[in-house]
Amino acid sequence: xxxxxxxxxxxxxxxxxxxxxxxxxxxxxxxxxxxxxxxxxxxxxxxxxxxxxxxxxxxxxxxxxxxxxxxxxxxxxxxxxxxxxxxxxxxxxxxxxxxxxxxxxxxxxxxxxxxxxxxxxxxxxxxxxxxxxxxxxxxxxxxxxxxxxxxxxxxxxxxxxxxxxxxxxxxxxxxxxxxxxxxxxxxxxxxxxxxxxxxxxxxxxxxxxxxxxxxxxxxxxxxxxxxxxxxxxxxxxxxxxxxxxxxxxxxxxxxxxxxxxxxxxxxxxxxxxxxxxxxxxxxxxxxxxxxxxxxxxxxxxxxxxxxxxxx
Amino acid sequence: xxxxxxxxxxxxxxxxxxxxxxxxxxxxxxxxxxxxxxxxxxxxxxxxxxxxxxxxxxxxxxxxxxxxxxxxxxxxxxxxxxxxxxxxxxxxxxxxxxxxxxxxxxxxxxxxxxxxxxxxxxxxxxxxxxxxxxxxxxxxxxxxxxxxxxxxxxxxxxxxxxxxxxxxxxxxxxxxxxxxxxxxxxxxxxxxxxxxxxxxxxxxxxxxxxxxxxxxxxxxxxxxxxxxxxxxxxxxxxxxxxxxxxxxxxxxxxxxxxxxxxxxxxxxxxxxxxxxxxxxxxxxxxxxxxxxxxxxxxxxxxxxxxxxxxxxxxxxxxxxx
Numbered sequence: 001x002x003x004x005x006x007x008x009x010x011x012x013x014x015x016x017x018x019x020x021x022x023x024x025x026x027x028x029x030x031x032x033x034x035x036x037x038x039x040x041x042x043x044x045x046x047x048x049x050x051x052x053x054x055x056x057x058x059x060x061x062x063x064x065x066x067x068x069x070x071x072x073x074x075x076x077x078x079x080x081x082x083x084x085x086x087x088x089x090x091x092x093x094x095x096x097x098x099x100x101x102x103x104x105x106x107x108x109x110x111x112x113x114x115x116x117x118x119x120x121x122x123x124x125x126x127x128x129x130x131x132x133x134x135x136x137x138x139x140x141x142x143x144x145x146x147x148x149x150x151x152x153x154x155x156x157x158x159x160x161x162x163x164x165x166x167x168x169x170x171x172x173x174x175x176x177x178x179x180x181x182x183x184x185x186x187x188x189x190x191x192x193x194x195x196x197x198x199x200x201x202x203x204x205x206x207x208x209x210x211x212x213x214x215x216x217x218x219x220x221x222x223x224x225x226x227x228x229x230x231x232x233x234x235x236x237x238x239x240x241x242x243x244x245x246x247x248x249x250x251x252x253x254x255x256x257x258x259x260x261x262x263x264x265x266x267x268x269x270x271x272x273x274x275x276x277x278x279x280x281x282x283x284x285x286x287x288x289x290x291x292x293x294x295x296x297x298x299x300x301x302x303x304x305x306x307x308x309x310x311x
Numbered sequence: 312x313x314x315x316x317x318x319x320x321x322x323x324x325x326x327x328x329x330x331x332x333x334x335x336x337x338x339x340x341x342x343x344x345x346x347x348x349x350x351x352x353x354x355x356x357x358x359x360x361x362x363x364x365x366x367x368x369x370x371x372x373x374x375x376x377x378x379x380x381x382x383x384x385x386x387x388x389x390x391x392x393x394x395x396x397x398x399x400x401x402x403x404x405x406x407x408x409x410x411x412x413x414x415x416x417x418x419x420x421x422x423x424x425x426x427x428x429x430x431x432x433x434x435x436x437x438x439x440x441x442x443x444x445x446x447x448x449x450x451x452x453x454x455x456x457x458x459x460x461x462x463x464x465x466x467x468x469x470x471x472x473x474x475x476x477x478x479x480x481x482x483x484x485x486x487x488x489x490x491x492x493x494x495x496x497x498x499x500x501x502x503x504x505x506x507x508x509x510x511x512x513x514x515x516x517x518x519x520x521x522x523x524x525x526x527x528x529x530x531x532x533x534x535x536x537x538x539x540x541x542x543x544x545x546x547x548x549x550x551x552x553x554x555x556x557x558x559x560x561x562x563x564x565x566x567x568x569x570x571x572x573x574x575x576x577x578x579x580x581x582x583x584x585x586x587x588x589x590x591x592x593x594x595x596x597x598x599x600x601x602x603x604x605x606x607x608x609x610x611x612x613x614x615x616x617x618x619x620x621x622x623x624x625x626x627x628x629x630x631x632x
Contacts, residue, residue, distance in 0.1 A: 046608075148379055161379055184387045185394070187380030201388040250577070 014057040015078035016113065017297065022077040029107035032076045032303050035099075037115025037275075039084040039092065042158040048278035052114030053081065055279035056296060059289030076300055079103070082112065084119075089158045093122045100126025104271070109303050112273040113296060117146060118158040120230055120273055121166035127228065127271050128170055135225045137176045138167045139216070139264060142232035142276070143183040143202070143251060147174075147190040165193060167230075178216050180260065181205055181235040181252055202235065202251045209259060213266040227267045231257075231299060232276035233292060254291050258298040265302035272299050326367050326439070327374060327626070329402030334425065338401060339433030342625060346407035347422055347441035347448075349414045351601070355442075355567035358601030362611075363407055363439040365602035369615035384630060393630040400626060403434070414441075419448035426452025426594065435625070437618075440598030442567070443468075443554055449596045453550060460593045461496035461546030463539065465579070465617070466554035467503040467524065467570045469510035495519060498542045500535050500582065501527065501557035501574050524557070524573050532581045539586035548593040551621050553583075555599045555614045563613050565605025576613035580620045589623035 015021050016034045027033050036053025043049065057078075082099050085091040100123040103110045112123060128136055140146075147164040168174045178198040191199075198219050205212075217223065237251030252260065277292050325331045326344040337343050346363025371378075376385045377396035384395045405425070411418050422438065426449050429436040438449050443466075453460065497519035514521060520542070522535050543549065556566040559573035574582075597618050602611050619626065 144376075149381075182388060183376075184389055185376045185385040186388075187376055188382055188384040188386050188393055189380055191386045191388075199388065203389050 014061055016057055017060040017076065017293075017300075019074075019076040019078045022079060024079070024102060024106060026077055027079070027103060027106040027108035030075055031106075031108040032111055032300060033079045033103050033106075033108045034076050034111045034113065034300070035079045035103075036081040037084070037112050037119060037273075038081050039086065039119055040116045041084075041086045042089055042092075042118045042156075042160075043116035044160050046278060049114055049116055049276060051279050052275075052277040052292070054114075055289045056113055056277075056293055060293040060296070075304060076111075077108075089156070092119070093157045096122035097126040097129070100124075100271075101130045102126075104130035109269075110271050111296075111299060111303060112275075114277065115273075115275055116160060117142070117163050117230070117232060117273075117275045118160040120275070121163055121170060122158070123273065124167055124228055124271070125170050131226070131270070135176070135222055136171050136228055136270075137178065137220060137225050138164075138171055138228050138230065139178045139180065139267075139269075140164060140167075140230045140232070141180045141235050141257070141260065142230070143181065143234045144232070145179060145182060145186045145190040145194060145199075147177075147193050148187070149189070149193075168193075175219070181257075184250055202237070205260060206252060206256055209263045212260075212263055216267070225268075226270045227264075229261070229264060229269045229272040229299065229302065231261065231272070231274045231295065233274065233295070234276045254295060258295055261295070261298040261302050265305035269303050269305075272303055274299060324367055324371050325404035326437075327370050327402060328378070329404040331404050331406060334405060334428050334432075337403060337429055337432040337434040341401035341403055341434045342437060342622070343403045343405060343429045343434035344437045344439060345405040345425055345429075346439040347411055347418070347445045348407050349411050349418050349441040349445050351442040351567040351599075352413055356601065356604060357567070358565070358603045359440060359442045359567060359599060360412065361602050362441055362598070362600035365608075365611040366439045366597060366600055366615050366618070367404075369608075369611035370619065373612060373616050373619060386632070391632070393632050394627050395630050397626055397628055405429075411441075414444045418445065419451070422448025423452040423455065427456050430456045430594070435592055436594045437622075438594070438596040438598075440596065440600065443556070443598040446552055446596050446598060449594060450550065453594050457548065457593065459496075459546075460548040460550050461498070461542055463542060463549050463551045463588070464497070464499045464554070465501055465552065465557050465583070466499060467501055467557045467573050468554065468568070469499060469502055469506045469514060469521070496542070496546050498522070498538060500539070501579075503557075503570055503573050527574060527578060527582075528572075532578050532585070535582045536585045539582070539588060543586070543588050543591055547591060549588050549591045550594045550596070551588065551592060552596045552598070553614065553617050553621065555597070555610055558610065558613055563605060563610035564607075565601045565603070565610030566599045567601055567604075568599070576609070576616065579613065579617045583617055583620035584623060587623055589621065589625045592621070592625075595621060 038050045040047050040049040083095050104127045148161040150162045168177050174194050175196045180200050181202045235251050348360040348363050350357050350360040377383050383398050384393050386393045426436045495517035499521045501524045502521050503524040522538050527535050556568050560569045600614050
């Protein structure tokens with residue numbers, strides 16, 4: 001009896017896409033460390049995204065997806081959940097930065113799943129520390145800009161509403177930010193901050209992706225640059241998926257989103273995250289989780305690609 | 312006035328950040344929101360008692376992009392237009408009706424009393440339901456203090472069924488009080504599915520107009536927009552009723568009834584924002600939101616956005632960049 005034929009209750013501990021479960025010692029150049037983020041405690045949205053990683057582990061099991069070939073490239077290793085301190089934001093920020101630094105020091109790429117976007121600046125900060133030799137640009141796929149002014153960072157070091165601006169500060173300003181799939185309504189002041197950034201709405205992307213990566217690179221002065229890809233599930237228009245932003249009915253379809261992510265594989269993506277997914281913890285929720293698992297798979301494929309551009 | 316409202320809203324937040332105060336504070340031109348957490352009774356699915364609370368929360372979610380902006384202004388990348396939330400607008404949230412669990416004669420009387428009180432003081436009553444039958448109270452309250460208005464009903468149904476001995480055929484009850492019962496200004500948008508023959512007949516008798524969901528799917532939202540605009544030319548004052556049941560079940564399952572082939576949330580907000588009847592509004596009723604029936608939470612968001620689209624220029628203004 002193959003493992004695919006076993007009932008879910010008889011399977012061994014599920015990992016992302018059935019990838020081997022490993023530790024930092026197992027990481028090296030060319031590997032992708034996939035980690036869960038059990039943290040939505042500092043989010044201004046609806047809680048629940050902390051459960052995304054758990055749900056995605058189950059949803060990516062071939063027995064549930066009825067897709068034996070869903071497993072991505074064999075360079076992925078499930079390194080478990082990153083450590084966080086749910087009621088101590090400053091300590092969470094420090095520990096995430098440290099863990100990201102140590103994983104990237106091995107030469108592996110880090111992909112985090114679940115949790116909230118407010119945590120991502122800490123991870124990117126650790127990545128920059130581990131790889132100071134090359135510039136890092138951010139590609140953010142989300143409905144929201146999240147570029148509000150940073151107010152009182154000591155009291156509130158983790159905040160989704162200003163996370164994009166924090167990323168910009170880490171990476172050398174708003175020019176280093178690319179925003180894709182933004183909604184039709186975003187705050188004026190945030191657009192002003194992003195005046196020098198490459199920004200495309202969901203509607204603009206849904207017409208054509210042709211030449212997108214070349215356009216992104218055109219605005220980058222140093223072609224020897226790496227990219228960090230941040231995907232928020234709130235960019236989806238599909239009403240069957242619950243995310244942490246209010247539903248407006250505009251956005252990308254899952255197919256458009258995976259096509260966009262695969263198109264970005266032409267760029268050197270050295271780190272990524274998928275946030276914003278709040279799983280429905282029931283039978284119907286598994287359908288949405290399988291959709292998100294497919295999106296995660298496209299992110300892993302993109303991270304595994306040898307970038308055609310920026311060589 | 313008799314104390315009708317509970318001490319505080321049952322929601323953790325007020326509607327659109329409006330001030331939480333009492334009916335005596337209502338002034339000319341103010342938008343006055345009140346909740347009626349009256350649940351549906353059999354044979355419909357229950358859950359509408361959570362509607363007001365869910366609508367308030369969903370509205371804050373829908374307005375988050377405005378409230379995240381110091382100038383309360385958002386920009387559309389696609390159209391290049393900027394829109395500002397009018398924070399100077401006088402908005403009042405009266406809270407929820409006290410001791411209201413399901414639709415009874417007393418509930419309808421209370422709704423009528425609050426509606427009439429708000430209208431007499433020059434406010435725009437905005438009812439957050441609650442089961443669809445509470446509209447009778449809203450309609451009665453307005454009829455007691457004003458003579459003529461057109462009724463714009465965004466619903467998949469052509470009437471509200473008789474339950475628990477209530478004289479609850481809302482649309483039919485309108486016709487009896489009209490001076491000219493053969494020409495009642497009624498426009499129904501989004502009707503869908505099989506409807507009782509007597510309701511079709513009743514609407515035909517009063518020369519009402521129905522634009523079905525099917526027509527909108529086939530001909531586009533413009534057919535509904537044009538009908539509403541025409542309706543606006545014929546009626547100085549409009550009472551707008553949004554029944555969440557008009558939305559297709561695939562998009563918004565959180566309603567007491569199911570509606571396969573209904574409007575999409577985008578169609579609904581598109582119609583209401585393009586029709587632009589904000590300046591003619593006499594009152595608004597939003598009903599049949601049962602959030603617990605929609606685990607994804609889209610029903611209340613879609614309905615909240617439809618309400619914001621109806622309020623249109625009363626809450627928002629276009630800015631030049």
